[in-house]
Amino acid sequence: MKSDKLIVLGVTGSIAAYKAADLCSKLAKEFEVQVIMTENACRFVTPVTFRTLSRRPVITTLWEDESQWRPRHVELADEADFFAVVPATANFLAKAAYGIADDALSTFAATFQGKHLYAPAMNPKMWSHFACQENVRILKERGVAFAGPANGNVACGAAGTGRMIEAVEVQEIIKSLL
DSSP states (O other): OOOEEEEEEEOOOOOOHHHHHHHHHHHHTTTTTEEEETTTTGGGHHHHHHHHHTSOOOOOTTSTTTTSSSSSHHHHHHHHSEEEEEEEEEHHHHHHHHTTSSSSSHHHHHHHSSSSEEEEOOOHHHHHSSSHHHHHHHHHHOOOOOOEEEEEEOOOOOOOEEOOOHHHHHHHHHHOOO
8 A cells, every 4th residue: 555655856966866766666656756856867867757657747946837826845845754865966965964955956955844865876086075074974963864875886987985875775764764
């Protein structure tokens, strides 16, 4: 039986965005899923993919539905039960750590008061950079849960910690946090 819980799935611009599509498919079998994509995420996987998998319109901008009197990110923040960003880039982590709200995803992140889970995916040098590690520390202190990253080879050919964990692992973490 499908739960009535609503998971907001944020997708950022990383080659690992294809794993977010797999996760969306898995989650949609058990939960309601609303996808929010950054502009850069749309360069890796199209909103059509996520619309088909989630059976909901995908949010890609703050300005899509001007017929609503109440901003969608505020309304969605009141409706959602959980928020996961998969993959979470260094750029997104920096925005989240410092409350920068300049697109649909970062604005939702700044609005949602429930549980947050971020699954980082980036080059190992980016992950280990002092600024990224400081942002992770800040987010963890604020109660954000992290899923990964894993050690291994990443798409650019580098090896080290920065690889996004597999969708099924993220799914299990989400279920345990719910």
